[in-house]
Amino acid sequence: METRSKLKQGDFMTSISGTHWLDYDIRDLTMSKVLAKQVHERPDKIYIRTTGGETMTYAETDVATNRIVNWLRSHGVSDDTHVAVMMENSSAGLLTMIALAKAGLVGVPINVNARGPQLTHYLNLSDASWIVADAPFAGQIAEIAGEVPKLDTVIFWGESVTVPGVRRTLDLAEWRSGSAAPFENDSRHSDLAFILFTSGTTGLSKGVMFNQSRTFLWDEGVVSDLDVGGRDTYFAVTPLSHASGLFSGAFMMMAVGGTIAIAPRFSASRFWDEARATGATFTTLLGAMVGFLESVPPTDGDADNPMRLISAGPYPATWQSFEERFGLKLVSxxxxxxxxxxxxxxxxxxxxxxxxxxxxxxxxEMLIVDEEDMPVAPGVIGECLLRGRFPWRASMGYYKQPEAVLEARRNEWFHTGDSGYLDADGYFWYVGRKKDAIRRRGENISSFEVEQFVAMHPDVEQVAAYPLAAELSEDEVAVSIVTTSAALDAPDLIRFCIEKMPDYMVPRFVHLTAELPRNLNQRVEKFRLVQWCNENRAELWDREEDPALRRRARAKPPG
Structure with missing residues (x-):
């Protein structure tokens, strides 16, 4: 593996390192300057396209976001306001994100499934005093409004809805009345632009801070290593509240002068028709999405599509047949x-x-180490550590959690908590999560947060949440429960969870037990629970076998 000592002074001036990236000076990577560059060079090129037929050029995007910013300012938003965004994938949602970054405000993308204690935690930790949301999420916001002291203003897109406990609500559809004039902006590339939440692997979710330039550089490898550029259209089927959809997709396409195609959500049955209609050439598929596409019956026209690259995580064992069937390349x-x-x-x-x-x-740089942070030989599994070779190649840390930053960034390396190995040729092979998290269908789920929700049930004495392997890929959420009441059964518990938790976090498997295995330090030995459940799967209660409680999306592939 190449080390820093092998770098030459001149390397810092190449197009992918040091102070420059592509034809940008890193210090010019702010939303206002990047969008202004594209408006100057390609004003009439379509930047936003939706599966519903909407289109917006770079020039139109610039005017629309000017109007949004000026409208927000007319209602009192200030330069230090933190604005949460709780919107489905849409042109409106993306315009809102761009406008916040362009104005130098701090955006806080929120998963639209968040509710109850989880949503309260997101808003309080991020210091969000304003929320922009789609009207259907008014109920989730109303449930917790009284528990978020700083919450002042809720803005709904296209509908005026009253939220008890909030000083005022507004209708963002009125942004069209805002001035289209450019506004003063002195944002620097190093300024905080977004706070994105992690899965919360060893506690509550942490808020990762992204400065302006980081939002464009987070996935720079799609340009340098995958040759993605202005000719491409990225198909956003993952949420724009995720780094993959927002940074790898929308903002990367802006930086290279490409197009972002937005789908409200992933649909296996509509995927290829939508890709053809939008001219999509590149996308990211997470979790079981590749498996869902494979499960759709083949047709003679499967390879007749514009898609040339799909970044898949995890990478399917059936990659060869997938590439041949759909006429593209799978990357990872x-x-x-x-x-x-x-x-x-x-x-x-x-x-x-x-x-x-x-x-x-x-x-x-990547380093694989043992439990004492000592490097291991190629082929040996250890923890994956990372660091950037050049400035601004990492996030700014965790918002208001300096102790978590110190824990993650020790010995001059970022500790991922993930296990894997580098082979003799320098390829990284991901093995699993050292940290306590569950990955279900592209969502990183905190087992700690699952346990916190389940423990709210009055008849639950002890709970442990952990992953069990799913049929298609990744994990399903399982819980082992020690109950204080013989009357509590699994269906009752899941009905309680459905009311309290985002649906993607609700457990599929429930194991009722007399005790949880613990070590000498009284920590639950979850590996023993996983082992027992894998050997005794038939004894677990399975939500998918209960017609009244099964996830509707599990009856067949989405779409």
């Missing part, structure tokens, strides 16, 4: 919102390297 990478997207599997990777996450890109 490794990254996390806490730090960066830092490896890429080359388009021309040899067959024996398929399934790896590729090699670290030029801007990053």
């Amino acid at each position: 990478g490794y990254g996390l919102s806490d730090h960066s997207s830092c490896t890429k599997l080359p388009i021309d990777a040899p067959p024996e390297k398929r399934g790896s996450a590729g090699k670290p890109i030029a801007s990053y």
Whole structure:
């Protein structure tokens, strides 16, 4: 693996390192300057396209976001306001995110499934005093408004809704009355632009801070290593509240002068028709999405589509047949919102390297270490550590959690908490999570937060949440319960969870037990629970086998 000592002074002036990236000086990577550059060079090129038929050019995007910013300012938003955004994938949602960054405000993207204690935590930790939301989420906001002291203003897009306990509500559809005139903006590339929440692997979710330039550089490898550029249209089927949709998709496409195609959500049955209609050439598929596409019956026209690249996580064992069927290339990478997207599997990777996450890109170093932070030999599994070779190649840390920053960034490296190994050729092979998290269908779920929700049930004495392997890929959420009442059964518990938790976090498997296995320090030995459940799967209560409680989306692939 190349080390810093091998870098030459001149390397810092290349197009992918040091003070420059592509034809940008890093110090010019702010939303206002990047959008202004595209308006100057390609004003009439379509930047936003939706599966519903909407289109917006770069010039129209510039005017629309000017109007939004000026309208917000007319209602009292100030330069230090933190604004949460709780919106489905849409042109309106993306325009809101762009406008906040363009104005130098701090955006806080929120998963639209968040509710109850989780939503309260997001808003309080991020200091969000304003929320922009789609009207259907008014109920979730109303439930917790009284528990968020700083919450002052809620703005709904396209509908005026009253939220008890909030000083005022507004209708953002009125933004069209805002002035289209450019506004003063002195944002620097180093200014805080967004706070994105992690899965909360060892506690409550942490808010990762992204400065302005970081939002464009988070996944720079798609340009340097995958040759994505202005000719491409990225198809956003993952939420724009995630780094993959917002940074790898929308903001990366703006930086290179490309197009972002937005779908409200992933649909296996509509995916290829939507890709053809929008001209999509590149996308990211997470979790079981590749499996869902494979499950759709084949047709003679499957390869007749504009898609040339799909970044898949996890990488499917059926990659060869998938590429042949759909006439494209599957690529992959490794990254996390806490730090960066830092490896890429080359388009021309040899067959024996398929399934790896590729090699670290030029801007990053990767090290695999043992429990004492000592490097291990190629092929030996250890914890993955990361660091950037150049300035501004990592997040700014965790908002209001300096102790978590110190814990993660010790010995001059960022500790990912993930296990894997580098092979003799420098390819990274991801093995699993050292940290206590569950990954279900592209969502990183905190087992701690699942446990906190389940423990709210009055008849639950002890609870442990952990992953069990799913049929298609990744994990399903399982819980083992010690109950104080013989009357509590699994269906009752799940009905309680459905009322309290985002649906993607609700457990699928329930294991009622007399005790939880613990070590000498009284920590629950979850690996023993996983082992027992894998050996005795038939004894678990399975939500998918209860017609009244099964997830509707699980009856067949989405769409």
